[in-house]
Amino acid sequence: MPLLIVRNDITKMQVDAIVNAANAGLSGGGGVDGAIHAAADPELQEACRKLGGCPAGQARLTPGFRLPCKWVIHTVGPVWQGGGAGERETLLSCYRSSLELAESLGCESLAFPLISSGAYGYPKEAAVEAAREAIERFLWEHEMTVYLVLYGSESLAASHKYFDEIREYIDNAYVQEHPYRRNRRESLLFHREEASDSFGSGATPEDRPFEAESMPLFHAARADEETASDDREWAPGPSGTPAPASQQPAPKPAPKESAPGMPLGGHAHYAISFDSRFGRLDESFQQMLLRKIDERGMTDAACYKRANIDRKLFSKIRKDVGYRPSKPTAVAFAVALELDVEETEELLEKAGFALSRSSRFDLIVRWFIEREIYDVFTINEALFEFDQALLGNVS
Ligand code: APR
Numbered sequence: 001m002p003l004l005i006v007r008n009d010i011t012k013m014q015v016d017a018i019v020n021a022a023n024a025g026l027s028g029g030g031g032v033d034g035a036i037h038a039a040a041d042p043e044l045q046e047a048c049r050k051l052g053g054c055p056a057g058q059a060r061l062t063p064g065f066r067l068p069c070k071w072v073i074h075t076v077g078p079v080w081q082g083g084g085a086g087e088r089e090t091l092l093s094c095y096r097s098s099l100e101l102a103e104s105l106g107c108e109s110l111a112f113p114l115i116s117s118g119a120y121g122y123p124k125e126a127a128v129e130a131a132r133e134a135i136e137r138f139l140w141e142h143e144m145t146v147y148l149v150l151y152g153s154e155s156l157a158a159s160h161k162y163f164d165e166i167r168e169y170i171d172n173a174y175v176q177e178h179p180y181r182r183n184r185r186e187s188l189l190f191h192r193e194e195a196s197d198s199f200g201s202g203a204t205p206e207d208r209p210f211e212a213e214s215m216p217l218f219h220a221a222r223a224d225e226e227t228a229s230d231d232r233e234w235a236p237g238p239s240g241t242p243a244p245a246s247q248q249p250a251p252k253p254a255p256k257e258s259a260p261g262m263p264l265g266g267h268a269h270y271a272i273s274f275d276s277r278f279g280r281l282d283e284s285f286q287q288m289l290l291r292k293i294d295e296r297g298m299t300d301a302a303c304y305k306r307a308n309i310d311r312k313l314f315s316k317i318r319k320d321v322g323y324r325p326s327k328p329t330a331v332a333f334a335v336a337l338e339l340d341v342e343e344t345e346e347l348l349e350k351a352g353f354a355l356s357r358s359s360r361f362d363l364i365v366r367w368f369i370e371r372e373i374y375d376v377f378t379i380n381e382a383l384f385e386f387d388q389a390l391l392g393n394v395s
Helices: 031-040 042-051 087-104 124-141 163-177 184-199 274-278 285-295 300-306 311-319 327-336 341-350 360-370 376-385
Strands: 003-007 017-022 059-063 071-076 109-112 145-150
Touching: 003 124, 003 376, 017 031, 031 042, 042 059, 042 071, 059 087, 071 087, 087 109, 087 124, 124 145, 124 376, 163 360, 163 376, 285 311, 285 341, 300 311, 300 327, 327 341, 327 360, 327 376, 341 360, 360 376
Parallel strands: 003 145, 017 071, 017 109, 109 145
Antiparallel strands: 059 071
């Protein structure tokens, strides 16, 4: 992993490769195809011509020419004919072929538009679902950062079955917290003013959702520990100082607490004694994370993939007992581990954060955890719709 939704013009993406939603003749067209051809160079047209076309569901390669990416992978999606003509299989094959081609080139990052969802008429909700299925399946076996790029004012709202309920939940929480502020406009203003507080005083600009709104195109998807020279330097510790860079190996979890082989499907409930909960006040974020992974009988890889975290960041955390993650990273692990609200709060506290009732990011996360919906992509769709930072990381 990770798989991240961003709002951008794909021709601006700083990735190893972008995918073009082309036609079978690779002759250029409108939509994303037109944008890519316009931004690349007339040479792209010539390179495409030499390829001699591409059947639906397959992928072909050209250089990126003047684009910021090294490669353009051209794939041809299905034209929507009502769903009974194998459109879904063809669409899955577009994603799979493009991912495999990118992998064979050694790409570490790849950006997709929503193939077939424009001129070819594939319903957007189903197009997102197919994209997600194909990409997640691939990422389970491979390491790559994959972006799903939505363009302009494109929205997932129409397809998001939880959207209205979440909005109501946020508004109710707002009214409870601030009964004297009555109307919706005040509610929204309140969220704007106060949401960024939930990321702590030391949070990076990337962590402040409404500052990210001022960036016109690139969505606030970066919680990039990896780009900081010292990962912990911007993470808000209780004292405002970075945690010591101890390299001690993680202690083994207490055998009494472990529940190896616990199935991951539903939410596992554990009887946690007073001693175990309050006797671990000194436990660091990393220690609690590793203990919980053991208690759930999970592998490291299963945990970081479910958390939408890449292997590099997880190894860093594993090596550093005092590691301080960003809030979206810490929450992503809580979700991957299927922690309840109380345990999520405990894990966040280890990293210097809280789950408040006055920020949209926190309320959205809480809404999903309370309902035991532990799918990071589903949560990210909602976070995306509400212009919040996404769970997971990019490297
Ligand atoms: N960046 C990212 N996404 C974009 C951009 C852009 N610059 N421009 C358009 N999109 C989005 C659209 O909003 C849509 O969600 O790309 C998605 C795919 O739409 P189309 O480009 O119309 O692609 P598709 O539906 O697969 O149709 C392909 O259109 O232009 C022709 O030659 C192309 O015939 C082919 C057909």
